[in-house]
Amino acid sequence: xxxxQYQNQMTDNTCKIHVTNLKKNFGSLEVLKxxxxxxxxxxxxxxxxxxxxxxxxxxxxxxxLETATSxxxxxxxxxxxxxxxxxxxxxxNIGMVFQHFNLFNHLTVMENMTLAPVHLxxxxxEQARQTAVQLLQRVGLEDKSEAYPSQLSGGQKQRVAIARAxxxxxxxxxxxxxxSALDPEMVGEVLAVMKELARDGMTMVVVTHEIGFARxxxxxxxxxxxGYIVEEGxxxxxxxxxxxxxTIDFLSKVL
Amino acid sequence: xxxxxxxxxxxxxxxxxxxxxxxLLSLIFAMVIGMIFGxxxxxxxxxxxxxxxxxxxxxxxxxxxxxxYFIYFGVPAGIQGIGFSNxxxxxxQAGTIALSMNCGAxxxxxxxxxxxxxxxxxxxxxxxxxxxxxxxxxxxxxPQAVRTMIxxxxxxxxxxxxxxxxxxxxxxxxxxxxxxxIAGNTFKSLETWAIIGVMYMVVxxxxxRAAKWVExxxxxxx
Numbered sequence: 001x002x003x004x005q006y007q008n009q010m011t012d013n014t015c016k017i018h019v020t021n022l023k024k025n026f027g028s029l030e031v032l033k034x035x036x037x038x039x040x041x042x043x044x045x046x047x048x049x050x051x052x053x054x055x056x057x058x059x060x061x062x063x064x065l066e067t068a069t070s071x072x073x074x075x076x077x078x079x080x081x082x083x084x085x086x087x088x089x090x091x092x093n094i095g096m097v098f099q100h101f102n103l104f105n106h107l108t109v110m111e112n113m114t115l116a117p118v119h120l121x122x123x124x125x126e127q128a129r130q131t132a133v134q135l136l137q138r139v140g141l142e143d144k145s146e147a148y149p150s151q152l153s154g155g156q157k158q159r160v161a162i163a164r165a166x167x168x169x170x171x172x173x174x175x176x177x178x179x180s181a182l183d184p185e186m187v188g189e190v191l192a193v194m195k196e197l198a199r200d201g202m203t204m205v206v207v208t209h210e211i212g213f214a215r216x217x218x219x220x221x222x223x224x225x226x227g228y229i230v231e232e233g234x235x236x237x238x239x240x241x242x243x244x245x246x247t248i249d250f251l252s253k254v255l
Numbered sequence: 256x257x258x259x260x261x262x263x264x265x266x267x268x269x270x271x272x273x274x275x276x277x278x279l280l281s282l283i284f285a286m287v288i289g290m291i292f293g294x295x296x297x298x299x300x301x302x303x304x305x306x307x308x309x310x311x312x313x314x315x316x317x318x319x320x321x322x323x324y325f326i327y328f329g330v331p332a333g334i335q336g337i338g339f340s341n342x343x344x345x346x347x348q349a350g351t352i353a354l355s356m357n358c359g360a361x362x363x364x365x366x367x368x369x370x371x372x373x374x375x376x377x378x379x380x381x382x383x384x385x386x387x388x389x390x391x392x393x394x395x396x397x398p399q400a401v402r403t404m405i406x407x408x409x410x411x412x413x414x415x416x417x418x419x420x421x422x423x424x425x426x427x428x429x430x431x432x433x434x435x436x437i438a439g440n441t442f443k444s445l446e447t448w449a450i451i452g453v454m455y456m457v458v459x460x461x462x463x464r465a466a467k468w469v470e471x472x473x474x475x476x477x
Contacts, residue, residue, distance in 0.1 A: 065379055092385035102380035106399050115394065116384035161380075168384055 014041040015074075016172055016203045017062060022071035024057055031057045033227035035071070041171075044204045046214040046235075049224035050250060055207040058224070059174050062205065063094045076171065092120060095165030099177040101157040103149040109136070109160050110145040113167045122168060135163040139193050155186030162193055173197065175206040211254060215239055223247045256446040263437050270433035271454055277351055277429060278416045284355035285415070289362025294392070296367045307363065314360035319421050323353040327425040350422040358415045365411060369404035370396055402473055409466040413459055420455075430454060 017039035024032040032054045039045050047055040060066040062073060064080050064087050073080050078090045104112050113132040117123040123131060136142045139159040149157055158178055165173060175194065179187045191213050198204055198217045208214065214221050215235045222232040223244070231244045242248045260267075295307030314322070327349035334342040344352075373396050381391035423432035434451040438444045 063383055065383065088382075088385045088387055090385075091383060094383070096380075096383035098376055098380065100374075100376055102374070102376035104377065104380070104395050104399075106395075106402075116381075116386055119390060119394070120385055165384070 015039070016041050016043075016076060017205070018072075018074040019058075019062075020072045022058070022061060022073060023069045024054075024061055024066060025069045031227055032061070032069075035227075035229060037222070037229065039172075039203060039205060041203055042201045043219045044198045044202075044206065044217055046218040046221045047205065047207045047224060048209075048211070048214065048221060048238075048250070049230075053224040054227045055224050056176050059176050059205060059207050062174060063091050063096055065096075092116075092122065092168055093171050095162075095168060095170035095173040097158070097161050097165055097173065097175045097178045099180050101149070101154075101161045101181075103157055103161055103164070105149050108146050108148055109141070109152075112149070112160065113164045116164075117167050120168075128167065131167055131169075132163070135166050136160075138196075139163045140189075153186060154182045155189045158182065158186075158190045159193055162190075162197075166197075172203045172205070175204065175208065177207050177209070179208065179210060209254065211239060211251075223250065225250070256443075256450065259437065259441060259443060259446055259450065262441075263433075266433055266437070267430070267450070267454065270428060270430045271458070273347075273427070274416070274419045274429040275458070277347065277354065277419050277422070277427070278412075280351045281354035281358055281415055281419075282412060284351065285358035285362050285411075288355060288359025289366050292359065292363035293366030293370070296363065297370050298388075307367075311360045311363050314356050319353065319357050319418055320424055322357060323350065323422055323425050326353045326356075346422075346425055346427040349425060350419075350427045354415060354418060354422065357418065358411060361411050361414075362408070365404055365407045366400070369400035369407075372403050373399045405466075405470045405473060409463060409470070412466070413463060416459060416462070417455065 015038055017037070019035055019037040022032055022035040022037075023030070035054075035058060037045075037058075047058065049055050057066055061068050062075065062080075064073075068081050071081065075090055076093060078085050080087060080090055103109075104115065107115065110129065110132055113135065114125065114128040117128040117131070118125050122128075133142065133145065136145055139162060141156060141159055141163070144152065144156065144160070149160070152160065162173075162178075178194070179190050182190065187210070191210065194204070194206070194213070195217050206213075206218075218235050220232060221235050221238040223230045223238060223242070223246075225246050231238060231242060231247045238247065239251065242251055292307045292310045295303040296311070298304070317325075327344060327346065330349075331342050331344050370392075377395050377399065378388075378391050381395045382388070386394075419427075419429050420431035423429060423435065426432070430451055434447055438447040441447065
């Protein structure tokens with residue numbers, strides 16, 4: 001299978017995410033059938049595939065929002081599938097951005113961004129506020145720190161959500177269809193922030209339908225279907241010259 | 256009517272005080288009971304779910320009057336039966352326990368429904384930042400749930416206040432019980448029960464107006 005060719009490539013210590021034989025069932029429904037995947041430091045991996053192919057579930061298994069049925073997931077040397085691992089500690093290092101933003105609606109932008117760092121003692125209140133201000137500048141929302149989520153547009157909410165995740169200073173960022181719930185004119189502003197993150201060397205795993213983003217930013221594109229990795233490769237290879245019939249079929253529908 | 260108020264005024268207001276005291280005590284305990292069993296029903300721990308559901312079903316399945324008899328007469332009889340022959344429960348104690356248990360079961364349901372009305376993504380976002388479950392509940396989910404729960408909680412408070420009248424059956428000297436005494440002594444049923452009714456009404460209307468004001472304040476800036 002085409003997916004195998006990457007298996008032995010990265011066993012060195014720059015490996016940030018190491019997934020072997022991951023399976024996930026919801027009751028009798030097998031969503032992930034046998035996933036093995038490595039992501040190295042600074043790599044941007046985009047997961048493509050039709051809905052129901054298991055991309056989001058794979059992403060959510062990485063920080064254990066879904067518990068794996070079997071298989072192993074090693075993040076930065078910590079086995080998150082081991083029950084004795086302090087999952088909260090590992091999660092501090094993995095930022096996640098959701099399709100529906102999930103900003104804390106009862107808190108201001110500033111409070112959204114400082115809640116976790118202050119509570120988990122990653123930063124003092126003052127440090128956390130400074131970091132938040134810098135991050136808000138970075139995503140172009142420095143004037144919104146006292147606004148409530150309900151006062152922001154979708155694109156603004158998602159940029160705040162990215163900034164909130166970054167406030168924990170994570171090594172890895174997971175994006176679960178970050179632009180799917182946005183009006184078309186707001187997609188660009190969110191993708192721009194993600195591109196900048198990628199350029200700065202963040203390790204990223206992105207589930208998206210934005211083929212353009214994948215072509216431009218991804219180091220590697222993975223095509224999933226039916227709970228398997230069908231094909232993976234550079235954007236060039238996978239998007240412009242796919243080999244597997246199912247990949248060709250999918251791309252012909254979305255391009 | 257004036258003569259009733261002249262003769263029994265102090266007694267009536269003392270009774271109103273007892274009614275309010277029992278209501279207040281019961282509400283405080285009911286909040287605690289409701290929080291405990293409500294949260295048990297929210298998580299996915301099977302043992303907790305079972306306990307929570309069992310409590311709610313058991314208490315809601317029994318009329319308050321039966322629960323009051325059970326606790327005031329039944330429980331002390333049982334405890335005396337196993338050797339503690341001096342065990343007694345005061346009417347206030349028994350009444351407060353019964354009312355707290357009853358109100359607590361309804362509160363548990365209000366709290367469960369309120370928490371479940373908060374989008375699952377709020378908890379997931381908190382957890383993904385590394386915050387523990389309890390912290391996410393306390394700082395993210397519950398504060399948002401409270402806003403949707405307030406009208407139901409106020410409603411339950413009013414029901415509990417009125418339910419104190421049921422405890423006249425075990426002899427607690429609250430408003431309704433005193434009403435019975437006065438009506439019996441004076442033979443002026445119409446006047447007596449009109450006075451009692453108005454007294455309940457004034458308190459409840461005042462309370463619900465105050466609660467509406469609180470509700471508006473909490474929802475400001477939403």
